[in-house]
Amino acid sequence: MIIDIHGHYTTEPQALHQFRDKQLAGLADSGRKPSSEDLGITDEQLVKSVQPQLDFQRARGSDVTIFSPRASGMGHHVGNEAIGHVWSRMSNDLIHRVCTLLPENFAPVGQLPQFPGAPIENCIPELERIVGLGFVGVNLNPDPSGGYWKSPPLTDRYWYPIYEKMMQLEVPAMIHVTGSCNPAVHFTGAHYINGDTTAFMQLLQGNLFRDFPDLKFVIPHGGGAVPFHWGRYRGIAQDMKKPLLTEHLLKNVFFDTCVYHLPGIELMAKVVPVDNILFASEMLGAVKGIDPETGHHFDDTKRYVDQVKMLSEADRYKIYEGNARRVYPRLDRRLAARGKPGKKAA
């Protein structure tokens, strides 16, 4: 089967956006606060809203998408912490409903109510709640300031309480920033990619996985700039007297395939060990158009993976399914419970 580990709910019903508008308007004028947290969205509306994703799954040949709230919509820097808690819960609840209505097609991943400067402990109740609902992972934002990088690096003890809870609950985190409120830094074109690169470098500098040997992070968008600069990172690690990247990071850090052209995916396959690559398309995400050079959607990443000649069938199984089951053990169990066990690992 083909597991796409990176999809966001970017086709949310308008009622969600209307709620958010009222919620934020209420900061300036309390008379505009939403009167209810019941969005009034029906199951039928939810199923209808994800038809584009279902159509792409069918057309491109993927089976199940790990589905989380719109990344730029998380808006951790927006408003205040209390509002963020309501917003995270509401966003996660919609994901839960979609994945419950269409369990063959979607598996849920949640957002956290992070807020700049707030203790990360404040996110633990929501993490416990969503894993209790069946979520298989969580998105963790290394920069809740939205483009100004005001949080300590991911290796800092600030983050340890959430890692401890992740370990206890057996969930990995995708390291994913939200929108940028910095006019110098475009969200999908700079902040997302910089977020990936910065997070990798934070992990390279530190020794986090000595303290959390089982912690697992997925760095999206192919790892930002990292595979392109693989020699630079191997060299910097060596200059810093760190172990080889395979030892230092690659038991814990994984990259997805959200890279929107064949040469990029070919590069990944050359330098990143196949055990560290997880298939993903981010659809419907950052780039929606058709590549005039190929006649296919830029984000139809399965086409690129299929074209990489150096991959064996065993490699492809890992990228499309095996690695995802290993990194997301709750996904593996969810699929097995639905009669879809994976192959036994070699």
Add this chain to the structure above:
Amino acid sequence: MIIDIHGHYTTEPQALHQFRDKQLAGLADSGRKPSSEDLGITDEQLVKSVQPQLDFQRARGSDVTIFSPRASGMGHHVGNEAIGHVWSRMSNDLIHRVCTLLPENFAPVGQLPQFPGAPIENCIPELERIVGLGFVGVNLNPDPSGGYWKSPPLTDRYWYPIYEKMMQLEVPAMIHVTGSCNPAVHFTGAHYINGDTTAFMQLLQGNLFRDFPDLKFVIPHGGGAVPFHWGRYRGIAQDMKKPLLTEHLLKNVFFDTCVYHLPGIELMAKVVPVDNILFASEMLGAVKGIDPETGHHFDDTKRYVDQVKMLSEADRYKIYEGNARRVYPRLDRRLAARGKPGKKAA
């Protein structure tokens, strides 16, 4: 001939660092201010200080290096604007002396006394001064806040006065950040690469080259994440209704080859037009070690370019020499004046 367009003076005499220490100590205790701006560095000391670079030029087969002050040393966010003016002038003067003493080996590029929030006009006198001394280009920092991205994007009218002066003086700019004062963002492992990616995206979002059709920018470190995500950038430009990147940016934006492994350089050669790639190694720069996988220095980038099979001899001429002469017309004239004219462009 082989022109390396990206070298920094990272082997400066200790007297320069001692001056900087006193200069910054003087902010806290005026009794510690340096008593003189005469560093007392002899020509002999200068020539000796660049022996490592000369040895690498000989060993690796490059002829001339475009030489600028240490990038992380620019420190635009450090101290105050007045101190930055003294520091820039002093740093540029050392570059001038090295390149005057060894004109066959080095061509000078300068730094600007940028300061967060200060008008960019304040940098014009230093730019005029160094071009008067024979400098062939300048380094422009898109984030003088040192990792917090507090300046407007490069397409903003804030920057126009320096572009107008660059046009008048016929000098290109390398877009190069300095050190990071943000503990979340490592300088060579994240800030440099993010700076490249962010600058490219700023240019993609805007229409700067409509106003400055002859302005030329070099984005170092292979363009940050850009070639790896070439499909993403083509797709985002298309979604934004921009022209093709070739039309929109590539008459004005160039990338160097500071990418420290063969697969990265191969990717660049596949996706970036050969007219937009300029040879560079950044030596002695971000990565100083020997790659255990090849037995050669990571930053011996000529080896990678030489190994890319798809490049013709004409392509190699462009990457090693022709493009640099075109992007840096003052370099072309400097070389021609020393009896080294380039080939006529096709």
